[in-house]
Amino acid sequence: MTRRLAIGIDIGGTKVAGGVVDEAGAITHRTRRDTPHRSTSPRVVEDTIVESVEELLRQVDPDDVVAVGIGAAGFVAEDRATVVFAPHLSWRNEPLRDALTQRIELPITVDNDANAAAWAEACFGAARGESHVVVITLGTGIGGALIIDGHVERGRHGIAGEFGHMQIMPGGIRCECGNRGCWEQYASGNALVREARAMIEAGSPVVADLLARLGGDASALTGPFITEAAREGDPTARELLADIGEWLGIGLANLASAFDPGLFVIGGGVSAADEMLIGPAREAFRRQLPGRGYRPEARIVRAVLGSDAGLIGAAELARTGR
Incomplete structure (x- = not known):
């Protein structure tokens, strides 16, 4: 019997991850490349x-592959073919599906990468069985998606779920989207690293142990490094994650007011910090939730599919045409 495999490609700010995905959501083959620099064409x-895609097709029987799904880190239009704007890439009204269709002889679906990750969690992960879900992906920036009554809610123009660009600090830090004070400037991987470097540059003595772990090279600082230091008990790393978690919880409380979900799922690379991040987020969420104590409170959990969610979801959306 012919297998109905699909290829998922997840395009992030730093990496392009691809995989062949079966109907159970399992990845059978993988590939990974660095994302070309944003200044490139x-x-x-x-x-x-x-x-x-070509590398993955060489690893399987091409006749088994029925579609290719692209999860793009940017605003995808309602036609699910055009990337309107990508803050971390060079796409501006880019007809991505049409361009790829000329080079790949398979049906192609383009969607926002957070929509793809959310669909994977809804089908195979932490959001199974939930009717109203908000998924937040914490990585280079913040992505988001809505699952309502078993479908991805994309909005009138296809751009729903761009929660990372909610303004939570008027006049705040400049964001790559062009505005100031966006949520992702306070609760993302970039924010985590920026705050740690600011403490180092200020010569704060409380960051001395963290700097020593880097061998004195502040340029080597990354989000995963901070998370690992926190796991090993570094107090400054834990404080930094708690600060990011507090900003996360404040944003989630705003989203609860807008959408009243039953569940928040937190994914993306920064979610690897687990309870060091999500614990403070829950506390801030409870403090900021309007009508707290008199309304049902959404659960906040970590995504279970990890960095694979985007490519799994992109593949499943392409296979099912959802």
Whole structure:
């Protein structure tokens, strides 16, 4: 019997991850490449996608692959073909699906990467069985998605779920989207690293142990490094994660007012900090939730599919045409 495999490609700010995904959501084959620098032309990113798909097709029987799904870190129009704007990439009204269709002889679906990750969690992960879910992906920035009554809610223009660009601090830190004070400038991987570097540059003595772990090289600081230091008990790393978690919880309380979900699912690379991040987020959420104590409170859990969620969801959306 012919297998109904699909290829998922997850395009983030730093990496392009691809995989062949079966109908149970299992990844059978993988590939990974660095995301071309944001100053490069759209064609270079397109080339990276095509190379990834071709590599994966060589590893399976191509006749078993029924579709290719692209999860893009940006605003995807309602046609699910055009990337309107990608803050971390060079796409501006980029007709991505049409460009790829000329080079890949399979049906192609393009969607926002957070929509893809949310769909994976709804089908195979932490959001199974939930009717109203908000998924937050914490990585280079903040992505988001809504699952309502078993479908992805994309909005009138296809751009629903861009929660990372809610303004939570008027006049705050400049964001790559063009505004100031966006949520992702306070509760993302970039925010975590920026705050740690600011403490180092200020010469704060409380960051001395963290700097020593880096061998004195502040440029080597990354989000995963801070998370690992926190796991090993570094108090400054734990404080930094708690600060990011507090900002996360404040944003979630705002989203609860808007959408009243039953569940928040927190994914993305920064979620690897688990309770060191999500614990403070829950506390801040409870403090900031309007009508607290008199209304049902959404659960906040960590995603279970990890960094694979985006490519799994992109593949499943393409296979099912959802």
